[in-house]
Amino acid sequence: MAVLASWVWVLAGCFSAAVAEISNISAPYPPLWEDSPEQLSDYRLEDGKHTIDPWVFTDRMGMYRILLKETATYFARYGPENEQNLLWGLPMMLGWQYQTGRLADPTGMTDCGNAHEDILCVSVDSWWADVNYYLSVLPFLAAVDSQKTGISPEQITILPPPKDQMRFCYNFSGCLSAFPKTMDKWKDFFQYMQLPSSDFDGLLKKFWDAHTSSLEYPISAFVDRYDYYSDSEANFVQKWAIAIYYLTVARLPTTLSRSYSFQSCLPPRILVDTDKAPFISDFTPLQNEVLIVLKLLGYTDRLSGSLTLTIWESLMSTKVARELFLKVFEKILGTSP
Incomplete structure (x- = not known):
């Protein structure tokens, strides 16, 4: 229980740390947001198909920008x-x-993402990039099939990476065949938001269900990528993958300001072997604390056979409990969503 209490207060600290910064920012959008495609016609058109290269940062970010634009009307209320x-x-x-x-x-074998001329390159050797592929391409294709973009999914071409092509899917039918449960959950989310009877808590549940399903395959499939990182970064990757399930249970609202705030508690660079929390000098005290709590959470989860997650699920099993949990954040922030 002490671990879960620490987890709650670290999350609260993440939200409170950036409140002053948020109040001074009118649009804390992701990097290169305005440079990313806003509509499908902004992508290359080849043989009558819109060609998207998810191994180019702005192309991948553009899929999110289109989704945000096309679903805006359903969140206006x-x-x-x-x-x-x-x-x-x-x-x-x-x-x-x-x-x-x-x-x-x-x-370090290529300049992908490292050199100035290749700064937009997304590396297939990156664990983060590979896992995010399933949180960008799959929901995008599911949204297209749900008529969120006004075209057929057959009019979309997703380009493969330079290697390991067999570890990804590239069109709606291929992704549906390989990951039917995940694609169905994303379609369910997009279809539910269009219902007049939909509500915010229902949207939260369906969003996190789809999010979690998207991670099931890549988290286990790309463990070989750990070898490319320092032990410190590899350990952070593994603990972060565990923490995601705790965030899912809490159904945290991933709105713009909250998502921006949450980043303030995350490591601002890749960890190296000399990084030992809580003594990382170029990290904030909160960022150091997060690494400690993530390590403790991962250790306790493994030692208990995920009993702590079961307890957390029990604590967060009702809407009232989740709302009380969220009020901790809102009280610290001094604002309402």
């Missing part, structure tokens, strides 16, 4: 200017990965 759209969490995390160098080639 929850707040102005699309701020309450739950999809914001996805491009914000991709932006954090880009800014911290986590989309670059971790092997």
Whole structure:
């Protein structure tokens, strides 16, 4: 229980740390947001198909920008200017990965993402990039099939990476065949938001269900990428993968301001072997604390056989409990969503 209490307060600290900064920022959008495609016609048209290269940062970010634009009308009742759209969490995390160098080639064998001329390159050797692929391409194709973009999914071409092509899917039919449960959950989310009877809590559940399903394959499939990182970064990757399930249970609203705030507690660069929390000098005290709590959470989860996750699920099993949990954040922030 002490571990879960620490987890709660670290999350609260993440939200409170950036409140002053948020109040001074009118649009804390992800990096290169305005340079990313806003509509499908902004992508290359080849043989009558819109060609998207998810191994180019702006192409991948553009899929999120289109989704945010096309779903804005359904979140208008929850707040102005699309701020309450739950999809914001996805491009914000991709932006954090880009800014911290986590989309670059971790092997150092290529200039992908590292050199100035290749700064937009997304490396297939990056664990973060590979996992995010399933949180960008799959929901995008599911949205297209749900008529969120007004065209047929057969009019979309997703380009493969330079290697390991068999570890990804590239069109709606291929992704549906390989990951039917995940594609169905994303379609369910997009279709539910169009119902007059939909509500915010229902959207949260369906969003996090689809999000979790998207991670099931890549988290286990790309463990070989750990070898490309320092032990410190590899350990952070593993603990972060565990923490995602705790965030899912809490159904945190991944709105624009909350997603932006959450990044303030995450490591601002790739970890190296000399990084030992809480003594990382160029990290904030909160960022150091997060690494400690993630390590403790991962250790306790493994030692208990995920009993702590079961307890957390029990604690967060009702809407009232989740709302009380969220009020901790809102009280610290001094604002309402």
